[in-house]
Amino acid sequence: xxxxxxxxxxxxxxxxxxxxxxxxxxxxxxxxxxxxxxxxxxxxxxxxxxxxxxxxxxxxxxxxxxxxxxxxxxxxxxxxxxxxxxxxxxxxxxxxxxxxxxxxxxxxxxxxxxxxxxxxxxxxxxxxxxxxxxxxxxxxxxxxxxxxxxxxxxxxxxxxxxxxxxxxxxxxxxxxxxxxxxxxxxxxxxxxxxxxxxxxxxxxxxxxxxxxxxxxxxxxxxxxxxxxxxxx
Numbered sequence: 001x002x003x004x005x006x007x008x009x010x011x012x013x014x015x016x017x018x019x020x021x022x023x024x025x026x027x028x029x030x031x032x033x034x035x036x037x038x039x040x041x042x043x044x045x046x047x048x049x050x051x052x053x054x055x056x057x058x059x060x061x062x063x064x065x066x067x068x069x070x071x072x073x074x075x076x077x078x079x080x081x082x083x084x085x086x087x088x089x090x091x092x093x094x095x096x097x098x099x100x101x102x103x104x105x106x107x108x109x110x111x112x113x114x115x116x117x118x119x120x121x122x123x124x125x126x127x128x129x130x131x132x133x134x135x136x137x138x139x140x141x142x143x144x145x146x147x148x149x150x151x152x153x154x155x156x157x158x159x160x161x162x163x164x165x166x167x168x169x170x171x172x173x174x175x176x177x178x179x180x181x182x183x184x185x186x187x188x189x190x191x192x193x194x195x196x197x198x199x200x201x202x203x204x205x206x207x208x209x210x211x212x213x214x215x216x217x218x219x220x221x222x223x224x225x226x227x228x229x230x231x232x
Contacts (some may be wrong), residue, residue: 005122008051009035010068011043011084012060019194020055020084022113027115037061043075050076055114056101056155058085060094067094071174073100080121084114094210097203133176159213161188166205167213 007024009032011017017035018224024030031052036042038061042093046054058065083096086107093104103117111227154162157178164174171189175182189201208214 003029005030005053005118006033006049006051007031007118008033008042008046008054010037010039010054010060010065010080011057012037013057022053023111023114024118029131030115030118039063039065039071042068043071044204046072046079050079053082053118055082055118057084058096065094066099069096069101070099080116080124082114082121094206097206098199100199102200102202127162129179154192154213158188158192158195161185162192162204162208163214165189165192165201166208166216 008018008029009020011020014037021032021035024032033049034042034045036045037041040063042054054076056065056069056072060068063071065083065085069083070115072081080103081101082103082105083093083101083104084107085092088104095193096104102121105114105117160178164177169177171182171185174180174185178185180188193199193201193204196204196207205214209216
């Protein structure tokens with residue numbers, strides 16, 4: 001039996017909210033449990049029954065979606081929060097991730113992308129940002145001497161794993177590329193999170209991009225997959 005994903009929404013634009021709800025409930029495994037127009041009401045509603053995933057707008061009346069994400073993570077620590085907004089300021093996206101959002105979907109690219117991200121978030125994983133979004137965020141607050149920081153407490157193997165995360169490789173793909181077990185890769189990932197003081201792989205990658213610890217390499221994830229298919 002397919003496990004149901006309970007989704008809450010916070011969006012003050014009625015037509016957008018209704019269209020998004022229709023999109024989500026067209027999927028057999030997704031149920032929208034509540035839609036709120038402002039953050040305060042959403043926090044009170046979701047406090048009573050925490051959804052699996054909340055689709056959060058940033059530009060809200062009163063409390064904005066970033067502050068709401070921080071508050072909601074305290075009230076419902078097991079709820080995954082996906083930001084969906086027309087705003088594309090990389091600093092805002094970075095702040096949302098730092099406050100606990102696990103993914104970001106531009107309104108211009110909702111549709112199937114939102115469904116994919118909601119399912120990935122419900123599964124408990126960090127959701128990869130769109131490549132152009134990661135590139136923008138990677139430029140935020142980078143300083144010339146930033147690379148002299150936390151990467152020096154990472155081991156050489158951890159830096160290899162970290163770059164693989166930035167390339168968009170999954171745990172299984174990293175294990176195959178580095179000839180390690182999945183458990184070993186998971187251990188390296190947890191060590192990276194602990195050393196950088198971040199809570200998710202997504203937040204770690206954004207941190208690494210901002211501080212020059214990892215790079216956004218064109219087609220690297222696809223190339224690694226191709227190399228494994230054709231080792232010659």
